[in-house]
Structure formats: structure tokens, C-alpha cells
Amino acid sequence: MTQESSHRRWGPLGAVAILIVLALGLAWFLPGGRRLASRFFRSLRVQKVQTVNVNLSNFVGPDANRTLQQMVSQMISDKVTVTKSKPGASAANREQAAQLVGFRVQLLGARKDEPILTVSGEHAFTLTVDRARLEAIFQEAGRPDLKLPASTDGATVAVDIPRMIHARYGDCPGRPSATANVATPPPHSTEYSDCVMLTEGPSPEVNVPSGLDLGNLAEIGLEVAGMTTSQAKQFLQNVNWRATLGVPIPRFLRSYETVKVDGVEGTLLNMAGWRGPTYTLIWAKGGMVYSLVGFGDSSGAVGLANSLD
């Protein structure tokens, strides 16, 4: 009687459940089944057209922040179409690196050790402007006065990031990992003190629709990166935001100063983080952008930068 009752309880529903499981299992092994399942899975999550995965900070330590370009593009829109994505490569020497990038490679003459050279990939993508989202961000950032013309909605921003050279000198930390802050002990104060990382390459090309000032977004991005409002404003007065788009902006900024590098004005950022680099020097000359990241004394940064040849 109990068995009968139990069978009655499970009977039809159990059979339906088993049939469904069997049908799904069978469909998985049919040629179109997996494709269908994959399409169904994709429909259950919001599809982004394509994410921008342009990492220009290969050699930057664990205190590196996102590049300004990544921040600005994420603020403009989720609708990103990658039009060019060429992978990076390593280079055995200066000549090979120059062949890969297509411009004359300058290295630090003041360093006698051989650098490890890598060339970052070449990337281009377009963003479809979401005007409502941008205005909401301006509003949030305390800039409700910034209004965008209606024509900007749906307009395209095209970003072209050319290949850049990364030269790593000395004993440098490995690539930052997501768990670095909790999984690894902080380095000794003198560890990596001879590490210097030079990045050089042409300024990224950015085409924006009229009425959209990316400088405002760059300012917000810099504040998110850790600068105060006045620091961000002054920084952008000193350094053209276009020039810094491909340069990782460091976190834990303590101070910055304007310095003379190779006859032009550069910005020396001093970091306050208890791990990671101690300074970043950024300057632009002749259509090229340079950044020098170091873990040692920042007083030697300008001298190193002036030794480029």
C-alpha cells in the first residue's frame, strides 16, 4: 500500500522529469544540439557587442591602474566594435623591435644593462556614443552643466592605438595578478629598486563627433584613478589627454610636478603605494608619447629620460 502510494506520488511527474533529462542529454550529443544549447545559454545573459581587451600595461607593477583609454571608452558606451586587433610580440633587439613598430626605437643610454623588449599589439575600435549614459555620468561626477548635443547620440568614436615599445630594465616584478594584494607579501623597500620600465610609441588617434569633449571624461577617469579634482584639472593642463590615453595612470598618487624632459614639459608623478613603482614620468614629443616607470629614487627619473638615444 505504501509502495503503491509512493509510486502514485512520483509516477507522472517523475516520468516527465526523466523524459526531459533524457531529451536534453540526447540533444547534447546531436550535431545541432550543442549549438542550440549554446545559443540558448547566450540568450540568458546580456550580450555585449565585444569587450575592449587592449592591455597596454604589460610591464607595469601591481599598483598600475586601468589605462585612461580603457576608462574613457567604458564610460562612453558598452557598444564596442573592434576593427583591428594585432597581437603583441617580443623582440630580441632594438633593430627587430624597430621593424615591428615602424619607428626608430630609443632606449635609455644611461642604463648599461640590456633591456627586455616587447612590442604591444595594434588595436582599433569604434564606440557608439550613448548620450543618456554619458550625461548620467556627468551628473554623477558633479558636472550637470556638461550637456551633449542630440546629434552625439549614436555617433561613432573611433580609437586607433598603434604599436608601442616596452623596455624593461633590471629586476622587475612579474605581471600583476588579481590576487597579488592578498596572496603575496609586500616587497622589501629596496626590492626592484633598479627596475625601470620605458614605454614609447605614437600618440593614439581618436576621432570624436563634434560636441563631445573627451577631455571631460579623461578628467573623471583621472579622479577615479586617484587624483583629486584640482590635480586632475592641472594634470590635463600640463599633459594633453590624447597623449596619455595609452598610458596607465598609477594609483596612490602622492604628488606630481612639472619637469623639463628633452626640451619639453613632462609630468613626474610620485606614488604613495607601499608596493609597486615609486614614480611615473610622462612626456610627449614629436607625436610620440613616453612613460618611464621606476621603483627606485624618483630624483633620477629626469636624468634617465634625458639619456634617450
Add this chain to the structure above:
Amino acid sequence: MGCWVMAGVTFREASRKKLLWTALLAGIGFLALFGIALHFQMQDLDRRAIAPFLRYQVLSAMLLIALYVVDLLAVVMTILTSVDTIPGEIASGTIHAIATKPMPRWQILIGKWLGFAVMIAGFVALTFGGTVVVAYGMCGVTPAHALRGGLLVFLECLLALTVTMMFGTWFSTLASGVIAIGLHGLAFMGGWLEQMSGFTSSARLIDLGIVTSLIMPSESIWRRAAFDMQTPLAGALPFSPFANVSIPSGTMIGYAAFYLLVALAVALYHFHERDL
């Protein structure tokens, strides 16, 4: 009509068992804790030179975390308060006094479901709405699309209620509770696995998360709510712990609603068929 009578009985029964008062006390305790925490956070932020909009983001992230706690609290309360309603009455024989009345069994189940749904709506309105009001009152922070977020949290609770009642038509109180909480735990884990996939861009972790959300879609409803409620800047530059790694779509919410209806239909069918 019978449904509403049963809903009223369920509501009064919950009141008699002091469920309403204990839930109310828990909600008020939570709001008080949140208010104190927000007060301390604002004092600490006042001591730092931080851009106003970044301060807003910090407080907004804190609000979102509080709403997540509200969500968890509401789902657990839903399961705990409703788990005994069917199996408990069957075990104690109380159901015989109700089922012998000229009232179809489906009206008993739907009535109980409605009674709990109204109670849960009240609890969500108090805790969710209270959290939003406290955050706005103390620091002017509001979630984007608060109403949509609140309704999604309520939908998640209804789903948990329906699943709990469905298992209650089969199993004992304890077993039903364990299964319902276990399924929500599975969904919780799946949701965070999807979130963790952001570290390695792992498609397999995302698939695993999707499969668990198909087995129990509760957590994915919350993650959609979190996505809708975050600030535009937090959405653009993933600030919050509920960053946009893998966002449940409208189809997923539709699936959750369908899942709820199927679970309700199964519960009705089985409650109708079983020996009491």
C-alpha cells in the same frame, strides 16, 4: 473567494505564531545597523579629501551591499516562514480540518501562497524600501531603478516561496527546508562563480553559472536587480562587488517567471493528487 479566505487565515496564523513580529524586529534591527554603519562611513569619508562623486560611489556601493543583504534575508525568511505550512499541517493532521470543508484543494494551496506572498511583499517593502529611505535620508544616495530592483527582489522571494511549497507537498518540513535552502545555496554559488569568471575570462565558469541558474534561478534575479540598480559610472567602470561580468538578460528573468509558474503548477497537481 476561497483563496482569499485561506490567504487571510494564513496571514492570521503567521501573526499568531509571532512570525510577523519577529520578521518585523529583524527588519528594524537590520535598518538600525545599516544606519549606524552609514553614519560611521560618512564620518570617515568626511576626514578624507575625496571627490564628491567618488564619495557617492562608495556610499552607493555600500547601499548595494545592504540591498544584497536585504535580498538574502528576504529569501531566507520566505523559506523559513513558509516551509511548515503544508507538511506541518499534514503531519499534525490540521489539514484534515481544512480539506474537509467545501473548498477545493487548489484553493487551499493558492490561498496559502497568496497569504505568504502578501506577507513577503510587506517584508520586502519594509526592509528594501527602508534601506533606500535610510540611505537617501542620511547621504542622498539612491539606487538607479529602485522600483524595478525591489520588484525583482520580490519576484525572487516568490520563486523561493513557490519552490518551498512545491517540495512541501512531497516531503517533511525539515526535508523541504533543506532542499529549498540547498537549491538557493547552489544558485548563490553559481552566481558568484560567474562573477569570479571575470578574473580569467573563463567561459566555462560562466556556463557553469548559467546551468546552476537554470536549476534554480533565484540568484540570477538578484544579479539582474543589482545591474539595474547600480549607478551609471559604477556600471561603466566596474566599481561594485556586483560588477557587470555576466549579466542575466530579460530572457533569464522570463525563464525565472516560467520556472515559478511550473513549480506552482506542479505543487497544485501534486497537492491535489496526494493522500493527506
